[in-house]
Amino acid sequence: MEVGITGFGQEKMIPHFYKSPDRDFTLLQGDCVDVLRSFDFEFDMIFADPPYFLSNDGISVQSGKVVSVNKGDWDRSRGGEADEAFTREWISEARKKLTPSGTIWISGTYHNIFSVAKILKEQGFKILNVVTWAKTNPPPNLSCRYFTHSSEFVVWARKSDKVPHYFNYELMRELNGGTQMRDVWNLPAIAPWEKSCGKHPTQKPLSLLSRIMLASTRERAWVLDPFSGSATTGIAANLLNRRFLGIEREARFLEMSQKRKIEILNFGTADTFRRKLRLPPLLHAKSDFSLREDFSEDLPF
Numbered sequence: 001m002e003v004g005i006t007g008f009g010q011e012k013m014i015p016h017f018y019k020s021p022d023r024d025f026t027l028l029q030g031d032c033v034d035v036l037r038s039f040d041f042e043f044d045m046i047f048a049d050p051p052y053f054l055s056n057d058g059i060s061v062q063s064g065k066v067v068s069v070n071k072g073d074w075d076r077s078r079g080g081e082a083d084e085a086f087t088r089e090w091i092s093e094a095r096k097k098l099t100p101s102g103t104i105w106i107s108g109t110y111h112n113i114f115s116v117a118k119i120l121k122e123q124g125f126k127i128l129n130v131v132t133w134a135k136t137n138p139p140p141n142l143s144c145r146y147f148t149h150s151s152e153f154v155v156w157a158r159k160s161d162k163v164p165h166y167f168n169y170e171l172m173r174e175l176n177g178g179t180q181m182r183d184v185w186n187l188p189a190i191a192p193w194e195k196s197c198g199k200h201p202t203q204k205p206l207s208l209l210s211r212i213m214l215a216s217t218r219e220r221a222w223v224l225d226p227f228s229g230s231a232t233t234g235i236a237a238n239l240l241n242r243r244f245l246g247i248e249r250e251a252r253f254l255e256m257s258q259k260r261k262i263e264i265l266n267f268g269t270a271d272t273f274r275r276k277l278r279l280p281p282l283l284h285a286k287s288d289f290s291l292r293e294d295f296s297e298d299l300p301f
């Protein structure tokens, strides 16, 4: 199926890559700015893991081997001004796709995160937290000339200064052993079982995405990821009974995402993943949400 894009005097078509049989997982192929301009729909939450612009031909260590830090052409810096113009453009399109009470999470390192935070404020977002993901198993620093890089940041912001956002404070406290959860999250990098359908070069762990999802959305919420990669966001969303739209440019990553969704269409596998992630029980029984009656609120394609 194809989705029509208008606005340039003539219609351009965007390939519709995959829609799962349960209709909770849709993938579109294309440049996120073009795709976001092509339809009208408001999401409750957006998670974005955009290019960090750090593919600079340096080296790192992975599983004891020296490897290039290059992730792909999409991650190369085009220079400070061009990188910032791109960040401004996609955040502005993403903002139009949020409900008034919606929130956005954007991940990054020092390469992009300061620019992201500045642009969020420029565009009227209110920053709620900057979560530090402290990696429990980071690769060593080869140069021995500075500290080991062992963290990433995730800025959490709401669309409006005035409209309150959703935060599941009680659940976060419970998951943190009965005390308030802090903004430093100690979580490991992806586990081997998360690579069963292949590995994306910058794949995020399901533990990170499921915590984000639980903190800021209710069951059946609509979640968007404009840089979907291997669709970790979508897999975490569906394991937690949230609905997902992912946008990604590269077919090989979309194929991997589709395989990951097909894997969890099996209830046994989904339950195993939930157990491994120590997720709290869903509020609705599986039988409730396999009899979907809320299709009226479906995506426009």
Ligand SMILES: C[S@@+](CC[C@H](N)C(=O)[O-])C[C@H]1O[C@@H](n2cnc3c(N)ncnc32)[C@H](O)[C@@H]1O
Pocket (backbone or CB within 6 Å): 030, 031, 032, 033, 049, 050, 051, 074, 200, 202, 203, 204, 205, 226, 227, 228, 229, 230, 231, 232, 233, 247, 248, 249, 250, 253
């Ligand atoms: C950092 S990765 C996301 C990884 C993802 N969070 C995961 O866990 O697999 C960014 C992804 O965005 C894609 N990408 C880069 N620029 C894009 C654009 N303008 N529109 C859509 N996708 C883009 C890349 O191909 C890459 O897969």
